[in-house]
Amino acid sequence: MTEWWRGSVTYQVYPRSFQDSDGDGIGDLKGITMRLPYLADLGVEAIWLSPIFRSPMADMGYDVSDYTDVDPLFGDLADFDALVSRAHDLGLKVIIDQVISHSSDQHPFFQNSRQSRSADRADWYVWADAQPDGSPPNNWLSVFGGSAWEWDSRRRQYYLHNFLPSQPDFNFHNPAVQDWALDVLRFWLDRGVDGFRLDTVNYYFHDRQLRSNGPLAPKDNLPPVNPYELQDHLFSKSQPENLGWLQRIRALLDGYEGRTTVGEVGDAPWRNVQIMADYTRPGRLHMAYSFDMLGPEFTAAHFRDKIEGFFNGAPDGWPMWAFSNHDVVRHATRWQAQGAADAVAKQACAMLLSFEGSICLYQGEELGQTETDIDFHELTDPPGIRFWPDYKGRDGCRTPMVWDASDQGGFTTGHPWLPIKPPQRARNMAAQAGLAGSVLEFYREMLAYRRATPALxxxxxxxxxxxxxxxxxxxxxxxxxxxxxxxxxxxxxxxxxxxxxxxxxxxxxxxxxxxxxxxxxxxxxxxxxxxxxx
CATH class of the missing domain: 2.60.40.1180 (Golgi alpha-mannosidase II)
Structure with missing residues (x-):
């Protein structure tokens, strides 16, 4: 079935936190492979692996220094091949993250690009001169705080980074960058992956004229924690040139049977659904994934608006919906005021798995897992450290998977990279498996119902x-x-x-x-x- 992805359910695995096989406190590929039977039994059809590539880990793998190798923290290419083979034996598809809008500043291409304006890859990243007073080229801001421009003393220019300064943005206006990115995708397709989750898919292109973004009024008449929310990011992302690039990606995927793409779309709420629709028109992405249902809103009008808005804009397009992921507070915590904990968790499961589109579940949500309360000294997430305490970052949803009630939660024999605390241990897998009425068994029942019901x-x-x-x-x-x-x-x-x-x-x-x-x-x-x- 070439369109296996249509209506499918994918399970997001955060590799650092799923299963550690060697006792170093960090999850790895061998650990994931050990747990694949659990995922097959749960009833999902695919897994999505957050980044596993070589990286300095400034942003936990979303800063890649080598796109065609596995970071030693997680294993090696042989471990990856074994994971894919085992997954396929169990009937599971494998989707991997591709973070090609930006690289690590340790990537050899950026090291070359920053040497001089005449280097081999001088225009592979986004460089611009300072304004006459030395200030950045425009007012663009970084998602992680501060200016989106960083001065480089060797080139005596600014480079663009939509996230950390150590994550410089590729210049996709350069056709050679596009050709290289397609080669990266081809490398992993030839290794047998079934598709890609394209990180920050609407960030590939920037406005050539480097026009400044306009303002947005603050909510509640107070400045936000992060001033990024005070701009309408009209020129720093979601540019029209992106559509042609997505068509090139689709043409590559169409040369492989049964492969798929899902793009992560992040823009203003009033534009997001339309961008999702545009990106999934025929000949572009297979699916689009957004943050539209990853916030605090829990009303019938909200869910209806997002679903109707998508299909009204793209009757032939296809969305992927999620309630939780590695970037947001877990929905069991976000919506805890809506009712009893297990009742809300089960209702969220039934509702999400009833939506038209494909579905993504985040590891642990099938246990009704809640957000971990992280103390400042336990933080690893850069924006959490920067904006503490009003924003505690993303570590709270990234703590290790809890397999049993032991101190390490069955995740590791060593010291886990993020803490496993009593409220999370209480929602462990072993305590729920086979227990009538548990959240885990309800997920299994609902997933089976969706699989057996073509209408869903x-x-x-x-x-x-x-x-x-x-x-x-x-x-x-x-x-x-x-x-x-x-x-x-x-x-x-x-x-x-x-x-x-x-x-x-x-x-x-x-x-x-x-x-x-x-x-x-x-x-x-x-x-x-x-x-x-x-």
Whole structure:
């Protein structure tokens, strides 16, 4: 099946934190390979590996110094090949992160580029002269704080970095950079990977004229923790030239059977859905992944707006939805005020796995795992260190996977690179496996239901017009999905029958559907009709 990715469920593995096989406290490829049977049994169809390439680890692998080798922290290419082979034996696809919008400043290409303006790769990165007063070329800001420009005394120019100063941006206006990036992708395709998650996919190109970004009004009339949020990043990313580059990537992938791409889109909320739609039009990316559902919003209107907005903009496009990842507070913590912890975790699972599109689960969410409270001395994440204590960074969602209740959580025999604390140990895998009613067993049940229900994989969506807090829609042909997004009971008129799938706190009888706190259910038409009314 060449379009295996359409409607599939991918499990994101954060390699540093999944399983350590050698006792150094850092997860590795052999450890991941050991745990692949768990993922196959869980019921996902693919795994996504966050970066495993050689790196100084200034940004935990998102600063790559060698794109065609594995960092020794994680193993070597033979370990990677063994992982891919074992995954394929278990029926799992393997998607790997590709961080090609920027490299490490230790990459040989940047070391060459910074030597002089006439070096072999002088224009492989984004360089610009200072303004007459010595200030940066424009007002662009870094996502991680401060100016997006860093002065280099050898070239006596500024270079662009959208993230850390040690992560200089490639110049994709240079065709040679594009050709090199395609060679990187080809290297991993030839090794058998099934696809790529393209990091910061809308950051590849910058405005050639280096025009300054305009302002945004601060929320709540207060300056944000990070001044990056005070700009409308109209010129520093999401440029029109990116579309042609994505077509080149797609042309390469189309030469390999059954491979896929998913691009991480990060832009202003009012532009994000449209960019996702543009990037997944025919001949471009297979899927787009965004942060639209990775925030605090937990309303029917919000989820409906994002799904309808995408498919209205790109009827032939395809999204990938997620509630958690390695960059945001875990959703079990973000939405903890919405109801009892396990009820919210199960409802989030049922809701996400009911959405039209492909789905990505983040490691540990199937345990109802919560955010770890990180102390300052435990931090490793650069923006967390910079903006502490108002922003604690991303370490809290990156702490190791908890396999059992031991001090090291079954993750390592050594000292884990980030702490495993009692609230996280309490939600370990061993305590939930086989336990009726646990969050883990509910994920297994819901994943099996999605796999066995074509409407949930590829059926189109039609929303019911119901007031908050009810999110209700059908997935063609005729499967109703109804969720009470609150901790208070709701009731509505219903002409339907229960479909027999997973449910919670749902009662249907006498033409009324009642959903208890965080209740949900799946419905089938009754006598050919499926109707819900307030």
């Amino acid at each position: 994989r590829v059926g189109r969506t039609r929303f019911f017009d119901l007031p908050e807090p009810v999110l209700a829609f059908t997935r063609d042909p005729g499967l109703g999905c109804v969720f009470n997004l609150s901790a208070k009971p709701v009731s509505m008129t219903a002409e339907a029958d229960l479909a027999g799938g997973p449910q919670h706190a749902a009662h249907l009888g006498g033409g009324r559907l009642t959903l208890g706190p965080n209740g949900f259910c799946f419905l089938r038409p009754k006598d050919g009709v499926l109707t819900l009314k307030a």
